[in-house]
Amino acid sequence: MGLLSEGITEVIAVTQDNAAPMGIIVKPGMSPRMVLFKGSKTVANILEYGWVTANFVSDCYLYPQYAFSDVAPDDLADVFVGGIMMQRLVSADAWMAFRTTVLHETDKTCYIDLLPVASEYVREEPHPINRGFNSVIDATVHATRYVYTKDDHLRNLIEYHLGIVAKCGGPREREAEILLREICGL
Structure with a gap:
C-alpha cells in the first residue's frame, strides 16, 4: 500500500x-x-x-x-x-x-x-520528524478525550507529551503546544 x-x-x-x-x-x-x-x-x-x-x-x-x-x-x-x-x-x-x-x-x-x-x-522531499511532532499527535489523541472527561490521568499524559514538545519540538510544534494548552485549559 x-x-x-x-x-x-x-x-x-x-x-x-x-x-x-x-x-x-x-x-x-x-x-x-x-x-x-x-x-x-x-x-x-x-x-x-x-x-x-x-x-x-x-x-x-x-x-x-x-x-x-x-x-x-x-x-x-x-x-x-x-x-x-x-x-x-x-x-x-x-x-x-x-x-x-x-x-x-x-x-x-x-x-x-x-x-x-x-x-x-504531492511533495517528494522528505520531512524530518522530531520527537516533538510525535508528542503533538499523542497529546492531541489524549486531548480529544480529556475535553469531555476532564480525567486527571489524561491530563497527566497530555502534560507529559507537551513537556517533550517544549524540549524537543521546533517552532511549529511549540505553536501546536500552545493551541493544545488553550483547548484543554492547561
Whole structure:
C-alpha cells in the first residue's frame, strides 16, 4: 500500500467538507480499517458518501487544529478518483483515497473497511520528524478525550507529551503546544 504500513498510522481523514485526525489500522492479511465514534461528522459523512481520503501531513499543528475546529473550504481540494469526486487537504504531503464499507457497528462505534482507489505523493522531499511532532499527535489523541472527561490521568499524559514538545519540538510544534494548552485549559 506504499503509504501505509502495519500498525496504526495517524493521518488527517477528509470526508465531505470535513477534516479530523484519525488512525488507520493495518494488520497482516486484512484490508485497512478505521474505528470511528458515532455522532461525529466523519462517521455521518462516511455513511452518506462512502469515501474518505487519508492525508499525510508534515505540519503537526494540523492535528490539534482539525481535531477541535472545522476545516476551511480553502484548505480542501477536489479530486476525481474511483469514479467519484472526493476531497483532500491542499497541504497534504501525500494522500490516499478509499471507498468505505461499514463492517460492524456497536452503540458507540463504527468499524469501517477501507478499499484503496488512488494515492498521490504531492511533495517528494522528505520531512524530518522530531520527537516533538510525535508528542503533538499523542497529546492531541489524549486531548480529544480529556475535553469531555476532564480525567486527571489524561491530563497527566497530555502534560507529559507537551513537556517533550517544549524540549524537543521546533517552532511549529511549540505553536501546536500552545493551541493544545488553550483547548484543554492547561
